[in-house]
Amino acid sequence: MTDFAATKALFHLPEGVIYLDGNSLGPLPRAASDRLRRTVEDEWGDMLITGWNRAGWMEMPRRLGDRIGRLIGAEPGSVVLGDTLSIKVYQALAAALEMRPDRRVILSDSGNFPSDLYMAQGLVGLLGDGYRLRTVAPEAVADALSDEIAVLMLTEVDYRTGRKHDMAALTAAAHEKGIVTVWDLAHSAGALPVDLAGTRADFAVGCTYKYLNAGPGGPAFIYVAPRHAQTARPALSGWLGHEAPFAFDADYRPAEGVERMRVGTPPILQLAALDASLEIWDQVDMNALRARSIALCDQFIAGVEARCPALEIASPRDGARRGSQVSFAFEQGYAAMQACIAKGLIGDFRAPDIMRFGFTPLYIDQSDVARAVEIIAEVMHDELWRDPAYQKRAAVT
Amino acid sequence: MTDFAATKALFHLPEGVIYLDGNSLGPLPRAASDRLRRTVEDEWGDMLITGWNRAGWMEMPRRLGDRIGRLIGAEPGSVVLGDTLSIKVYQALAAALEMRPDRRVILSDSGNFPSDLYMAQGLVGLLGDGYRLRTVAPEAVADALSDEIAVLMLTEVDYRTGRKHDMAALTAAAHEKGIVTVWDLAHSAGALPVDLAGTRADFAVGCTYKYLNAGPGGPAFIYVAPRHAQTARPALSGWLGHEAPFAFDADYRPAEGVERMRVGTPPILQLAALDASLEIWDQVDMNALRARSIALCDQFIAGVEARCPALEIASPRDGARRGSQVSFAFEQGYAAMQACIAKGLIGDFRAPDIMRFGFTPLYIDQSDVARAVEIIAEVMHDELWRDPAYQKRAAVT
Numbered sequence: 001m002t003d004f005a006a007t008k009a010l011f012h013l014p015e016g017v018i019y020l021d022g023n024s025l026g027p028l029p030r031a032a033s034d035r036l037r038r039t040v041e042d043e044w045g046d047m048l049i050t051g052w053n054r055a056g057w058m059e060m061p062r063r064l065g066d067r068i069g070r071l072i073g074a075e076p077g078s079v080v081l082g083d084t085l086s087i088k089v090y091q092a093l094a095a096a097l098e099m100r101p102d103r104r105v106i107l108s109d110s111g112n113f114p115s116d117l118y119m120a121q122g123l124v125g126l127l128g129d130g131y132r133l134r135t136v137a138p139e140a141v142a143d144a145l146s147d148e149i150a151v152l153m154l155t156e157v158d159y160r161t162g163r164k165h166d167m168a169a170l171t172a173a174a175h176e177k178g179i180v181t182v183w184d185l186a187h188s189a190g191a192l193p194v195d196l197a198g199t200r201a202d203f204a205v206g207c208t209y210k211y212l213n214a215g216p217g218g219p220a221f222i223y224v225a226p227r228h229a230q231t232a233r234p235a236l237s238g239w240l241g242h243e244a245p246f247a248f249d250a251d252y253r254p255a256e257g258v259e260r261m262r263v264g265t266p267p268i269l270q271l272a273a274l275d276a277s278l279e280i281w282d283q284v285d286m287n288a289l290r291a292r293s294i295a296l297c298d299q300f301i302a303g304v305e306a307r308c309p310a311l312e313i314a315s316p317r318d319g320a321r322r323g324s325q326v327s328f329a330f331e332q333g334y335a336a337m338q339a340c341i342a343k344g345l346i347g348d349f350r351a352p353d354i355m356r357f358g359f360t361p362l363y364i365d366q367s368d369v370a371r372a373v374e375i376i377a378e379v380m381h382d383e384l385w386r387d388p389a390y391q392k393r394a395a396v397t
Numbered sequence: 398m399t400d401f402a403a404t405k406a407l408f409h410l411p412e413g414v415i416y417l418d419g420n421s422l423g424p425l426p427r428a429a430s431d432r433l434r435r436t437v438e439d440e441w442g443d444m445l446i447t448g449w450n451r452a453g454w455m456e457m458p459r460r461l462g463d464r465i466g467r468l469i470g471a472e473p474g475s476v477v478l479g480d481t482l483s484i485k486v487y488q489a490l491a492a493a494l495e496m497r498p499d500r501r502v503i504l505s506d507s508g509n510f511p512s513d514l515y516m517a518q519g520l521v522g523l524l525g526d527g528y529r530l531r532t533v534a535p536e537a538v539a540d541a542l543s544d545e546i547a548v549l550m551l552t553e554v555d556y557r558t559g560r561k562h563d564m565a566a567l568t569a570a571a572h573e574k575g576i577v578t579v580w581d582l583a584h585s586a587g588a589l590p591v592d593l594a595g596t597r598a599d600f601a602v603g604c605t606y607k608y609l610n611a612g613p614g615g616p617a618f619i620y621v622a623p624r625h626a627q628t629a630r631p632a633l634s635g636w637l638g639h640e641a642p643f644a645f646d647a648d649y650r651p652a653e654g655v656e657r658m659r660v661g662t663p664p665i666l667q668l669a670a671l672d673a674s675l676e677i678w679d680q681v682d683m684n685a686l687r688a689r690s691i692a693l694c695d696q697f698i699a700g701v702e703a704r705c706p707a708l709e710i711a712s713p714r715d716g717a718r719r720g721s722q723v724s725f726a727f728e729q730g731y732a733a734m735q736a737c738i739a740k741g742l743i744g745d746f747r748a749p750d751i752m753r754f755g756f757t758p759l760y761i762d763q764s765d766v767a768r769a770v771e772i773i774a775e776v777m778h779d780e781l782w783r784d785p786a787y788q789k790r791a792a793v794t
Contacts, residue, residue: 012442021446028442033434036666040433044612045409045425048743049418057613084661086635087484094523110647115636115661118649122634126491126524135647209662215441216454217664237519238483239512248748250507250532252515264481264512265606267614269433269666346445351645 002288007362010280011213018368018375020347023187023325023358026213026277035276039269051268060271061262065221067278068212071286072185072204073195074223080258081274082266085186085207085220087236089119089153091261092203092222094235096151096180097123097131099202099228103150104130107179109138111158116184120153138163142173149179156194157187157323160350162315164192164323168199175200186210189221191324191360192293193286196223203228211324211360212281214274222261229257238263280362292361294319296369297326300357303373304328308380314354325358336379338390345375399685404759407677408610415765415772417744420584420722420755423610423674432673436666448665457668458659462618464675465609468683469582469601470592471620477655478671479663482583482604482617484633486516486550488658489600489619491632493548493577494520494528496599496625500547501527504576506535508555513581517550535560539570546576553591554584554720557747559712561589561720565596572597583607586618588721588757589690590683593620600625608721608757609678611671619658626654635660677759689758691716693766694723697754700770701725705777711751722755733776735787742772 012028013019019027043055052058065079072079083091093106106120117133124131136144138158145152152174157164171181183204188194190211196204204223208214224232234254239245240262243253254260297319304311304326311328330336330353337349348356357372379385409425410416416424440452449455462476469476480488490503503517514530521528533541535555542549549571554561568578580601585591587608593601601620605611621629631651636642637659640650651657695716701708701723708725727733727750734746745753754769776782 014443019445025446027445028437033437036433036437037430040425040430046411048416048424049422051613083480083484086661087480087633090633114645114647117647118634118636118639121649122632126632215666216448217662217666235519235523236484236487237515239515242515248511250511250514252518264483265614267664267667269612269614269670270664273666351643
C-alpha cells in the first residue's frame, strides 16, 4: 500500500501554493536536483564520452521504459523512451498504417489533443494517395469503426474534460473490424491503472512531464505490442533504432523489438530527471492511487458545486469514466483562473472556457482540496475575475 | 580576438585527461552545472507551470537558435532548436522534396553519417512511388548532380575522415540544376566558420552536443533559408509549430517562418545546458577559432607522422579542406585507441579502422597536442594495442 503522506514529502512544492496542475507539468521530485547534479558533474563532467557505457546512458531509454511499462500494464521490453510525444504519435501512426496497406483512413475524435491530429494531418499530407484523417465526436467513435478504417488513434483521457474512453471495449471493437489501434496515454500514465497487455492495444504513446514528474520537456515513450515488434517498420529510421548502430552500415536494418523505435541520441539530462521521479513511482500501487484520485476529485466536485453555482461541471461525475482531473466550464474561465493563481491555487485554462484542475495523489491531499475549494469560492463569490489585470492573456496558459 | 587561454578555464576537464573527443561529446562548461541547478530548483521547482512564460522556456528554441545562427552565418530568425538531428534531417528532407514534386531522387554520398542515410531511406520507403536515395562517392557528388535529383543531402565535414565539402560550390552547382540542398553541420557548427546565408543553402541541420558542448543528448537545430520559410511545409506538423498552439484548433496551420519547424514540447533541461555553453560561444570569433584549429591539427599531423609510421593519415593534409579533426587509419585502431584512453588520451574509433581525434581550440592547446603525440607514439612504439584487454569491444565506442 502506498503511503501518500510519505510521497508528498518527496516533492518540492512552493510555500503557500496548491498545485492542481500536475497534469500539465508535474512538480520537482526533491531527489531530481541531486540526481541532475551527479549526472552533470560526475558523469558528463568526469566520464565525458565514456558515460555512454560507464554511466549506462545508452541503456536508459529501455531501462526507464520498463519502469514506466509497469505503470501502464506493458510487457517487459515493450516500451522505450525518446523524442517528443508528437514524434512518437507520428511514428506509431506510420507503422500502424503500413500494417493495413489496403486501407486509407485514420479515425480519431474531436476531443483528441490537437497535436495528435496535426501529426496525423502531416503524415497523410505527405502520403497523399487518398490517405486521410477522419474525426468524429468522442461518443460516436464506436459507431464509426468500419472496414474502411486502417488505424484508430485515440487519447484515452480527454485533455479538456477528463472524459475517459473504454480502452478495452474500443480496442476489441476495432480489432473485430481489422483496425490497428494507437492509444495516447498522455493523461493516463501515472494518473490511473492502464492495462496495455490485457486490452491487447497495438501501439501506445505518452509523455513523462505531466503525472510522471520528469520536468519540462521530459521525453515521450512508445509501446509496441510484442506481437508487432518484429514486423513494425519504423518510418523514422534513425541510427539508434538500427540493429547495430555502431557498425555504421550504409543500410538501415531495424533493431530487435521495440528498440527499433529509438531514433537519435537520447536526452540524458531529461532522462536523469525522469529516473529520479521513477524512484518514487517504482513504489506506487496504481490501484491505491486510483482510489485516492477518485476520492479527491469527488470531494472537489462536491465542494465546488455546493459553493459556485456559476461553474458548470464539464467532466463526467462518475469517477470510473473520468481521468484524474476535473474541469468546469465558465465563460470568464481564463480570468477566473488567473485570479485563482494570484491566490495561490494553480490550475489550468483550456480554450474556449475550461478551468481544469488535476489531482495527483502523490502530493495532493484532502486539505489541499478543501483549500482549493475555498479559493475558487472566494474568486467566484467576489467576482475577482472582473479585475482587468486578469483578462490579459499570456502566450502560454 | 578570442582569448583561448581564458576559454580553457571555463570548461571542466578531468585531471590527467587530454580530451580529443569533443567532436563526439563536448566537455562540461563549468557554468552549466549551476545553470542546471537554477533551472531545476528556481524555475521548475518554484515557478512550476508558470516557468513556460516567466522563465522564458517557450522562447528558448528560437532565442538559442539565433545565437547558434551567428556561428553558422544564418540570418536572424532562421534557426530553431528541438528534437534530435535525425528527426531534423527527416523534416528538412520532407520539406525539400515537396519543393520539387516533379523529381524523385535524393542524392547523398557514402561518407555521410549513416543516420542521415537511414532517415532518407525511411522517408522514401514511406513515400514509395519511385522515391529513392542515391549515394555516390564524396568526390563524385558534383558530377552526379542532374535534372533527376530533387534534393542534395550532404554532411559538410565527413565524420570519419574530416574531409570537407565545398559548400558554396556544391550549393551553386545544385541550384543550377534546380536541386534543393540540405546540409548537415554536425561537424561544422562550432568547428569552423559556416556561411549559410552567403552560400544560399536551402536547409541545414546540426547538433549541439559535439563542438557546441550542450551535453549528452542536447537538442538539434534546423535552418530554413528565409526565402523558403513561409512556404516550406512541415511533414512533422506538431502543435508548437502551429500558428497558434494554444488556440487548440482542430486543423494545423504552420507558424510564421522557421517556428513551423518546431514540433513538440522543448527539452528545457538540455536547453539550459546549451544556454550555459552558448555564453562562451557568444564571445568566440569563428575566424580566430578556425586559424587555431588548423594550427593544432597541423601540429598533430606532423608529430604523429614523424613518430608513428604505422599510422596512415586518413584526413586531408590541407587544412582548408579539413574540418576540425584528424583521423588515422590503423588496422588495430580499436585496440590502439583503447590503449590511448588507458593512458589518458581520449579519442574516438570509427569502424572499420579509423582513429579519430577532434581539435577544439576552446579548451585544447599546443601542450595538449604535444602530450597527445607522446602518448600515441608510446602506444605504437611499445605495441600496447597487442594487450588482449584492449581488443574486447564495448557496445559504444
